[in-house]
Amino acid sequence: MDPTLIGQGLLSGLLFGGVYSLMAVGLTLIFGVMRVVNFAHGDMMVWGMYLAWMLSTRLGVDPYLGFGLCAAALFLLGWAIQRGLVHRIVDAPHEMQILLMLGVALVLENAALVAFGPDPQRVRSPLTAATVWLGPIFVDVARLVTFGLALALTLALWFFLARTDLGQRIRAAADNPYGALVIGTDVGRVYAAAFGIGAACVGAAGALVSPILPFQPAGGLSLSVASFNIVIIGGMGSLVGAFAGGLLVSVAESLGAVFLAPSMKELVSFSLLIVILLFRPAGLFGKRGT
Amino acid sequence: MSASRSTTRIPRRTVLKGAVAGAAVLGFPLPLRAQGPVFKVGVVHPVTGPLAEPGQACRLGATMAAEAVNAAGGIKSMGGAKLELIFGDTQTKPDVGRTEAERVINQGAQMLMGSFDSGSTAAMVPVVQQRRVPFLVDIAAADPITANVAKAVKEGQQKVQYVYRNFPTGSSFGIKAVQYFSEVFKEAGVAPKRVVLMYCNDLFGQNNAKGFQAAHAAAKPSWDIVDVIPWPEPPQDLSTEVSRAKAARPDIIAPITRPASAQLLLPELRKQRLEIMGVVGPGSPGLYESGQLAVLKDDLEFVMASTPWANFKNPRTQKVAEDYQKRSGGKTFDTNSGYSYDGIFVIADVLERAKSADPDVIVDAIRKTNYGAGLMQYAGPVVFNELGDNPNAVTTMIQILGQKPVAVWPKEAALQKFVFPRPKR
Numbered sequence: 001m002d003p004t005l006i007g008q009g010l011l012s013g014l015l016f017g018g019v020y021s022l023m024a025v026g027l028t029l030i031f032g033v034m035r036v037v038n039f040a041h042g043d044m045m046v047w048g049m050y051l052a053w054m055l056s057t058r059l060g061v062d063p064y065l066g067f068g069l070c071a072a073a074l075f076l077l078g079w080a081i082q083r084g085l086v087h088r089i090v091d092a093p094h095e096m097q098i099l100l101m102l103g104v105a106l107v108l109e110n111a112a113l114v115a116f117g118p119d120p121q122r123v124r125s126p127l128t129a130a131t132v133w134l135g136p137i138f139v140d141v142a143r144l145v146t147f148g149l150a151l152a153l154t155l156a157l158w159f160f161l162a163r164t165d166l167g168q169r170i171r172a173a174a175d176n177p178y179g180a181l182v183i184g185t186d187v188g189r190v191y192a193a194a195f196g197i198g199a200a201c202v203g204a205a206g207a208l209v210s211p212i213l214p215f216q217p218a219g220g221l222s223l224s225v226a227s228f229n230i231v232i233i234g235g236m237g238s239l240v241g242a243f244a245g246g247l248l249v250s251v252a253e254s255l256g257a258v259f260l261a262p263s264m265k266e267l268v269s270f271s272l273l274i275v276i277l278l279f280r281p282a283g284l285f286g287k288r289g290t
Numbered sequence: 291m292s293a294s295r296s297t298t299r300i301p302r303r304t305v306l307k308g309a310v311a312g313a314a315v316l317g318f319p320l321p322l323r324a325q326g327p328v329f330k331v332g333v334v335h336p337v338t339g340p341l342a343e344p345g346q347a348c349r350l351g352a353t354m355a356a357e358a359v360n361a362a363g364g365i366k367s368m369g370g371a372k373l374e375l376i377f378g379d380t381q382t383k384p385d386v387g388r389t390e391a392e393r394v395i396n397q398g399a400q401m402l403m404g405s406f407d408s409g410s411t412a413a414m415v416p417v418v419q420q421r422r423v424p425f426l427v428d429i430a431a432a433d434p435i436t437a438n439v440a441k442a443v444k445e446g447q448q449k450v451q452y453v454y455r456n457f458p459t460g461s462s463f464g465i466k467a468v469q470y471f472s473e474v475f476k477e478a479g480v481a482p483k484r485v486v487l488m489y490c491n492d493l494f495g496q497n498n499a500k501g502f503q504a505a506h507a508a509a510k511p512s513w514d515i516v517d518v519i520p521w522p523e524p525p526q527d528l529s530t531e532v533s534r535a536k537a538a539r540p541d542i543i544a545p546i547t548r549p550a551s552a553q554l555l556l557p558e559l560r561k562q563r564l565e566i567m568g569v570v571g572p573g574s575p576g577l578y579e580s581g582q583l584a585v586l587k588d589d590l591e592f593v594m595a596s597t598p599w600a601n602f603k604n605p606r607t608q609k610v611a612e613d614y615q616k617r618s619g620g621k622t623f624d625t626n627s628g629y630s631y632d633g634i635f636v637i638a639d640v641l642e643r644a645k646s647a648d649p650d651v652i653v654d655a656i657r658k659t660n661y662g663a664g665l666m667q668y669a670g671p672v673v674f675n676e677l678g679d680n681p682n683a684v685t686t687m688i689q690i691l692g693q694k695p696v697a698v699w700p701k702e703a704a705l706q707k708f709v710f711p712r713p714k715r
Contacts, residue, residue: 005537012529110338118342119581120550131561138562140529213526214553214585218339218382222524250527257530263491263520265530 004136005258011137013254014247018147019209021246023223024230025154025239026201032237033174033194034090039101040081042223043108044199048074048206049123049215050116056123056210063123064145067207071200078199082192090191105220112217123210146208153204154243157197161239170194174237202227229269233276235286244284248272327364327371329641331356331634332378332394332423334404334414339382340524341407343549344575344626348406348429349377350618351627354610355634365638367645373638380410388413395421400647403633406626408432408494415439418452424652426640427455428633429626431463431573432497436678452649454656454678456636457629458573458598458685460494464501465509467572467596470687470699471542472511474570474594477699478710482541482567484516488531488555489546490523495574498546502572516540524550532558543569545577552576556589560715567711571595573685578695580621590690592712599667599686599697600628602705607665622695632664636672667703 023045030038038044051070055061061069081104089097130141161167172180173190181187206215230249234241249269256268276283333352336345356373359365364372376399378390387410391402395417402418402425405411411430418425419439427435436455442448458466475482489499499518506515517538519531528551535543543566545555553576559569569592571577577595600607600623610631611623618627636659644655662671670682687699689708698708 002537005533008533009530012527012533016527016529113338113342118338118346119579120343120553120585122553122585124585124587128557129561131563140561214550216340216342216550218342219524219550222526226526254527254530257521258534261520262531262534263522266522 001259007137009254009258010251011139013251015140015143015147016254017247017250018150019205020226020230020250021243022150022153022205022208023202023227024234024242024246025157026198026205027227028231028234028237028239028242029201030195030198031231033170034086034191036086036090036097037101037228038198039098039224040105040108041202041227043105043220044074044077045202045206045223046112046215046217046220047077047108048203049210050112051203052207052210053121053123062125063207063210064125064127067149067204070207071204074203075196075200079192079196082195086195087188087191105224109217109220116217118216120214120216122214125211128211142211146212149208150205153201154239157201158239166193229273232283233273235283238283238285241283241285327369328374329365329368329371329647330374330376330398330400331637332391332399332402333375334378334380334387334390334394334402335406336382336410337379340548340550341382343579343581345406347618347621347626348630350614351630352403352634354614354617355631359634359638365641367642373634380405380407382407384409384413387411388417391417395423399423401426401637401652403428403637406430408435408497409492411435412493415453419448422452422649424649424656425453426633426637427453427457428630429457430455431458431460432493433459433461440677450650450653451678452653454674456633456672456680456683458683459679460497460501461504463498463573463596463685464505466685467502468505468509468511470596471513471570474687474699474708474710475513480567480711481512483513484538484540485513485542485544486517486519486535486538486540487515487544488519488521488535490548490551491520492523495520495523495546498573521551523548525554528554528558532562536562536564540564541567545569545571546574547571547576548574549576549579549582552582553585556586556593560589569593573597575625578624578688578690583690583693587693591693592690592709594687594689594698594708594710596685596687598625598629598683599688600624600665601667601703602697604665610665624695628666632666635663636661667697
């Protein structure tokens with residue numbers, strides 16, 4: 001096996017993993033706080049991509065500058081979905097939650113189909129053409145920037161949850177909603193904020209990945225499944241787990257494409273899932289009982 | 291207050307009727323309704339899901355053809371019967387293809403046309419065989435779609451074959467691709483040795499890759515397939531696949547793509563700076579559509595693909611292509627819209643000769659088809675062989691030149707001279 005190819009596979013996987021991590025961080029935050037699995041996550045990401053596309057084609061805003069706007073728009077969407085729909089089923093059984101979120105996913109997907117048409121799109125940014133060569137190995141600058149921004153956003157989120165007042169309220173509501181209520185936290189608003197932040201993460205992920213990954217309205221489901229897989233591997237509700245899980249899955253898939261037939265690379269990530277579930281059912285960084 | 295409320299109250303039945311009417315308008319595409327005698331054709335394509343772009347092109351092509359047939363007086367031998375299209379949507383899922391075929395038949399479809407995606411089409415075949423509804427495959431390349439039924443009929447397990455195809459099969463894609471590759475290399479006076487085949491790992495991609503490899507093994511040309519790299523479709527990342535292709539030191543990259551994977555693959559080839567003579571596809575969507583050109587721009591320039599293509603030397607094709615462009619918001623009349631357009635005309639020709647809506651009479655008429663007025667590039671009139679395939683449905687080598695797809699090979703179909711090897715960047 002060619003060592004250059006392995007090195008290249010490792011690097012490409014690691015850099016692409018930043019995006020996986022950011023989308024999984026959003027999902028795990030929502031689950032960690034509300035115990036609701038957001039099956040519309042991938043479709044929200046697709047909307048983030050389309051918003052970045054509109055900013056780029058209509059207003060000429062580069063997605064690496066405009067991702068904050070996409071995150072803000074998705075925050076509002078997430079807030080609205082939580083206040084309008086999700087808060088009604090926070091205490092409902094999981095199957096009812098899943099049905100609602102799949103319904104939201106269907107609406108988002110088909111709204112995108114009506115609004116943007118079926119053609120796959122891709123955002124053009126000057127960065128997408130840039131590469132740096134380290135001897136025989138090349139570094140895709142767009143991926144490097146995406147990775148850096150994803151890392152920074154995850155750190156910012158961690159800081160927000162650990163150090164700010166609202167962050168502490170979110171954690172309190174996640175740990176013990178009743179207790180949070182008793183000490184005067186408006187749990188409903190905290191939930192809406194958490195859902196909004198989760199949606200904003202995936203909106204930012206969508207915008208950042210839009211120059212790398214082509215997208216079309218039907219792309220949401222596979223992104224939801226990928227996020228869900230990563231979150232389970234990392235540990236449901238764990239921020240660190242989601243970040244590490246994203247990198248792990250991406251590197252595993254990339255190396256899978258080096259050593260196996262590339263069409264089998266998804267087998268690698270799902271095999272990883274089975275192994276983790278067998279030996280660490282709570283995930284790599286999950287606490288037992290979550 | 292109560293008085294005003296009672297006067298403005300809307301009766302529950304009105305609300306229900308409104309809701310039903312609204313649902314009908316929103317949820318169900320209205321078929322082309324016609325007065326007088328009608329013949330209903332179920333037209334099933336992937337109008338939503340990952341293959342929605344080509345699926346919607348197919349639906350528009352079929353709609354325009356049915357309008358043209360009806361405007362010219364319908365099926366004259368059947369009292370001027372108008373074609374009424376009942377639309378179905380596979381959502382790019384094989385299981386939905388099957389249920390949609392059942393639904394349109396339950397709604398009265400007397401023939402079926404579809405369905406672009408080989409997986410869905412294969413799932414529709416058992417339904418039409420069971421319900422005895424003649425099915426013209428307008429697009430779908432996987433060989434077994436017709437071959438399996440032909441075999442079952444030959445062995446006496448089934449009585450009649452109801453499925454016929456006016457589209458190149460995967461194996462004929464392969465044979466033509468290998469032939470065109472060799473001819474183009476020779477004409478260009480170059481001798482590339484190393485070809486890397488990359489393909490999407492769905493039924494269509496697998497079948498066409500197999501067809502290409504089999505044709506290569508049979509023809510023994512002067513070039514080799516040095517690596518074969520499949521990817522899961524739709525892929526989220528192809529950088530490692532391209533690194534692997536690069537490690538095989540190729541002269542030619544031969545990709546079998548879908549629109550989304552082409553958008554990943556071509557920029558990645560540029561970024562990783564593959565020193566190749568060109569990208570030459572053995573036949574697949576993703577390499578020529580106007581939507582793809584708008585997104586991929588220079589990455590598609592000089593890309594060649596051996597693909598079913600419209601015969602733009604025919605003035606009628608040019609006229610239809612102009613109309614199509616207007617109605618589709620600027621899209622090219624290509625493989626998908628074109629074969630669906632021709633499919634409806636083949637059905638009209640069959641019905642004209644059948645003079646009857648009886649499925650077995652229609653099948654007899656299909657078998658005797660000799661239709662020479664198609665808009666696509668054929669090697670002869672539309673006829674059906676013992677497998678139910680049209681051996682004259684062949685591919686054309688096209689190339690993106692000046693950001694437009696142009697037929698460049700074989701010579702009799704070429705509108706422009708190809709540029710190969712592609713200029714160094």
